[in-house]
Amino acid sequence: MQRRRILFILFLIYFVFAILLNSVGTVILQVINNYGVAKSAASVLEGFKDLPIAVVSFLVASFLPRLGYKRAMLIGLAIVTCACVAMPLVPGFATAKLLFLCVGVAFALVKVSVYSTLGLVATSRKEHAGIMNTLEGFFMVGVLCAYWVFSFFIDSANPRSQSWLNVYWPLAALCALTFLLLLGTRFDERLAAPPAGSxxxxxxxxxxxxxxxxxxxxxxxxxxxxxxxxxxxxxxxxxxxxxxxxxxxxxxxxxxxxxxxxxxxxxxxxxxxxxxxxxxxxxxxxxxxxxxxxxxxxxxxxxxxxxxxxxxxxxxxxxxxxxxxxxxxxxxxxxxxxxxxxxxxxxxxxxxxxxxxxxxxxxxxxxxxxxxxxxxxxxxxxxxxxxxxxxxxxxxxxxxxxxxxxxxxxxxxxxxxxxxxxxxxxxx
Structure with missing residues (x-):
């Protein structure tokens, strides 16, 4: 396998999802200002994000070795790319719900696949621990970037402005680029195959x-x-x-x-x-x-x-x-x-x-x-x-x-x- 390229893609995937997952607070604020949604109603976006992560992980985690980690990550990236494009094209509270539903489903596929892929590229326990910490470190860098990326597109002088939705174009482009990089990378997942006959x-x-x-x-x-x-x-x-x-x-x-x-x-x-x-x-x-x-x-x-x-x-x-x-x-x-x-x-x-x-x-x-x-x-x-x-x-x-x-x-x-x-x- 192209080890360094795979690790770069895994870090990039985690970075992208860190931005999307950590944006829920900002999006709650914006849908309240833009669409007149009540605070109690807007708070459901957190549930649209978190519940699918737990449910999908429970339902499909054991099946992913059969599907393939690369395929699962490609599916997750394709889902969030489409969801990001939908945000500026069909603005509305319902679209925001759909976005975080998609992010939750996709992250469940991605996290299980990324964690499992680390075992395919690491050659020792110490190296595995080092890569795992670096991966989670990149996730936190993405969390930090989320505050600045979204704030760049928000018009503070006009709270009702929908200019913040333009942030989803570069995010969609980043997701699509990651998809293409992953698509062109060869994975050897034979060691992850389930036991014969199961x-x-x-x-x-x-x-x-x-x-x-x-x-x-x-x-x-x-x-x-x-x-x-x-x-x-x-x-x-x-x-x-x-x-x-x-x-x-x-x-x-x-x-x-x-x-x-x-x-x-x-x-x-x-x-x-x-x-x-x-x-x-x-x-x-x-x-x-x-x-x-x-x-x-x-x-x-x-x-x-x-x-x-x-x-x-x-x-x-x-x-x-x-x-x-x-x-x-x-x-x-x-x-x-x-x-x-x-x-x-x-x-x-x-x-x-x-x-x-x-x-x-x-x-x-x-x-x-x-x-x-x-x-x-x-x-x-x-x-x-x-x-x-x-x-x-x-x-x-x-x-x-x-x-x-x-x-x-x-x-x-x-x-x-x-x-x-x-x-x-x-x-x-």
Whole structure:
């Protein structure tokens, strides 16, 4: 396979989808201004994006090795290209719903395929972990770019202007270009083929059985708790900045971009570090760092008083200190995903990723809801202090996860014994 070209395409695909997925907040604002949609009605766009990701991942993940990862990614790119073209041609709230429905369906196909393809191009566990972190780092770069790309096309002087819809032309072009690059790239997916003689129904049943394996249970619980933490911080940090640190509304959102930038920097850096160091001490260090940031930064938020003249230059220290939690948080999710996937035979990467996507979605939703409830019922301080609980639990789960991985592998690097597969996971 054309290894470097494949990796470039995978990074480009993730970059494109990061922009589209992260645009939901901006689109909600614009459809409220342009089409007179109520806030409660506009909020359904989030559901149009998230629910298809979980449902489609559950239904088709086990089938993708038969369809082919390249074909699945091409289908996903074709879907979002058409959806992007439809936005400026048929403007309306219904089209926005259709766009995020398409983005959700396509991302389910793409994420499972991209994660599974990494196992085909990585030659060792450390390399797999490095590539996984770099990939997720590019995703966060796309998240950051989304704010600037969309803001360039928005006419602030005329809130009812539909000039923002023109952003979808370059996005459609980028999707189409990625489609053509992928179409012209040769993939060797023979190692990902399902076992001879198995049927699609048997493949689906095998995916469900994965969840009942002790190692997989530990893994999905760990992934669930990590996403719970990340989503609770990312979703409620703007509100925390506004209500606890008394920053202006616009600045509260802008400061949150520091958190996203830290996630990007942390994952891109971990992509280098995890090629050289063992994942377990790195993950433990990151969790301890997260706890330290919470314990150091939150006391600095006590007693902050409103200041009408607050700017970036005189904002409280906690404004810039707490988002640094993203640097330590960043490597954990792609790191544990890499350890799990690189421990499996190739044909099980797709169903395992399907389970990962489902529990990640559940963790994100749970984190946002729980933090929102605690924030409202008690205080923002208590809500963010509460993140220390899942951080501590993840620390314990990582210990169990390492023991399960090494026990299933017999202390070695071959991981097919974990689930009972026949083929080696990596190093082919």
């Amino acid at each position: 049927t699609p129904a048997q493949d689906f049943a095998a995916m469900l059985k994965l969840f009942f394996k002790p190692l997989v249970c530990i893994f999905v619980v760990t992934a669930f708790l990590y996403v719970l933490i990340e989503q609770s911080v990312g979703t409620w940090l703007p509100t925390f900045n506004n209500e606890i640190l008394h920053l202006p509304a616009a600045m509260s959102v802008q400061v949150t971009s520091i958190f996203a930038a830290c996630l990007a920097i942390g994952r891109l850096s971990a992509g280098v570090v995890l090629r050289k160091l063992h994942w377990y001490p790195v993950m433990n260090g990151c969790l301890i760092g997260m706890g330290a940031v919470v314990l150091v930064a939150l006391p600095l938020t006590q007693g902050v008083v409103p200041d009408a003249g607050i700017t970036w230059f005189n904002a409280p220290a906690a404004t810039f200190l707490f988002p640094l939690i993203g640097l330590f948080m960043a490597p954990i999710y792609p790191g544990i995903n890499s350890v799990m996937l690189s421990s499996l035979p190739q044909h099980q990467h797709a169903p395992m990723t399907g389970l990962l996507v489902i529990f990640s979605a559940l963790g994100g939703t749970t984190g946002s809801l729980v933090t929102g409830y605690v924030f409202g019922a008690f205080s923002g301080h208590f809500a963010f202090y509460l993140t220390l609980v899942p951080i501590a639990v993840v620390l314990v789960m990582l210990f169990l996860f390492r023991r399960a991985v090494e026990g299933a592998n017999g202390g070695g690097t071959q991981g097919s014994a974990i689930i009972g597969g026949e083929s080696p996971p990596l190093g082919h």
